[in-house]
Amino acid sequence: MQFKHSIIALGLITALSGCVLEGDDGEQGAAGPIGQQGPAGEQGISGEDGKGLPRELNIEVVGRFATGVYGKSAAEIVQFHQTSASAFAINAASNQIEVISLADIPTVSVGSPLSDESLSSVAFTFPQSVNVANDQGTETELSLGEANSIAIFEDMLAIAVAGSEKTAIGAVLFYQLDALGEGTFVKAVAAGALPDMLTFTPDGSKVLVANEGEPDTDYNLDPEGSISVVSITDSVPADLAMTINMTSDMTFSSDLLDAEDFDTDSERRQLLSTAGVKFAGPVGTTVAQDLEPEYIAVAADSQKAFVSLQDNNAIGIIDLEDMTIEVKALGFKDWADYDIDFTNKDEVPAFRRLPGVYGMYQPDSIAAYEWNGATFIVSANEGDSRDWDAFTEEVRVKDIIDPDELNMQLSVSLQSLYDETGANDGLGRLKVTSVLGDADNDGIYEALYAYGARSFSIWDQNINLVYDSGDEFEKIAAAVLGNDFNSAHTENKGDNRSDDKGGEPEAIDVGEIEGRTYAFIGQERSGDLFVYDVTNPFQATFVSHYNNRDFSLDFELDDDLANPCDPAEGMDCEHIADAGDLGPESIKFVAAEDSPNGNPLLLIGNEVSGTVTVYQVTEAD
Structure with a gap:
């Protein structure tokens, strides 16, 4: 009890003490200073949604120019002149250049992409003869033939024109262009035999010319191939071109070789042949001629x-500093590793692998771009054969074993493959070269080498293969077009080119869209346009396919005839104007910052339909 009372007493004492000790409330103190709030920050820019790879692209026809001339290369090589907002296209049928204004090109697709003729042109003509300087310090008159190629750098136009005889030397004609795309002649500079293509260096200091040097069909004359280099100083071309030849200017970079190991034609041929370079010509043809x-x-x-x-x-x-050339063989594509349609007789897409059959890459157009500071080359692997009156290397596989043709044999494995695939109507249909395959010259072909690789490739700056699209072109086209895939460009006949070189990748260019680099490849025969993302050359990816052609219409022409549409020869061009684009020969990419409508453009010259088609290529929303 005492303990309990003690607690109660303690509580009372505490309460009373609180009352006694609590003093009066003091005056309220002054309020402390309030911290000043800083100004509101500006609204940040909204972040963009992440984008997957590969990015989807919209491909739309936004303009089209039609010459109305079919089968005569009336629209071939195309270039772009930014100052006049014009496409320049070679019209071989009229031997002039069509200057096509793109100033009002729309940003929406035309109503009828197949038959649109919304664009018009003004003819740019050049003389039939020019005076060119020679090594003696005088001038000679040069008679000209057809224009083969054009290139534009800023306001300078260069035209590669063959001589009146294709085996004679040609010339490069230089013009200064104005804001209307009209040209003032500057000078002509002699080039090599058959200047087939030319281009400016990116800094505009040189024009490089590929002188093809083809023989005449009887091989009475076979000029040497070469490279002409025309220096340009203060917008004035040099009077004389420098020449890189295929003899003393050829070099081999291997440290295993000394200069005396390749200072004769026979030594160069042996080294190149061993490396895989293909030579095909009459006996006595030199390396430089071949x-x-x-x-x-x-x-x-x-x-x-x-x-x-x-x-x-x-x-x-x-090497434009040393003025030398090193020739690198491209090797061969093994059709045992990829599917291929090799016969036109079944008239349907049908694929299989062919052990012992190889493809020669044989690119036509090439383009270059950079990745991580290194140069990479993209190639359209069309294929080509030497096929002249006096010499041809082109045979069908069935011709090899035909007693009335080559009268040779296939190896046991190739003969088995030949029989298994349908003999004459199967592998026998495939066109191959006769100069490769019988390595030991015993009359038995151990391998077969077909023309082209039906693909595009990426090579590094040492010409090592980085990427190849494999069998994708044919499979994509077959999936989209069905039986119309691998059609010819002179008629709508599906599977028509499977025994030759497939759709024949011919034209190629590269360009950047929204920070990604793309390769654009056009197939000459079937008209397919393929787009690949090649930003990283080691991870190239298919993006899109487009074909501006109506395969339901009947037409037929023959571009070997004086009149390709001659009804007396059984030709029929009644519906060809509505058939779309035939025979894409060249592609020119125009970046968005240079484009008249502010969007990236593709200019495509179609030699069989005689049309120039303008595509707009943008990222899909």
């Missing part, structure tokens, strides 16, 4: 260039 430069692409630093040697299955590396 090498035929086709198409040139230049590295971004303007110090190196690359030239396709199509017939030879090679690419040459051009």
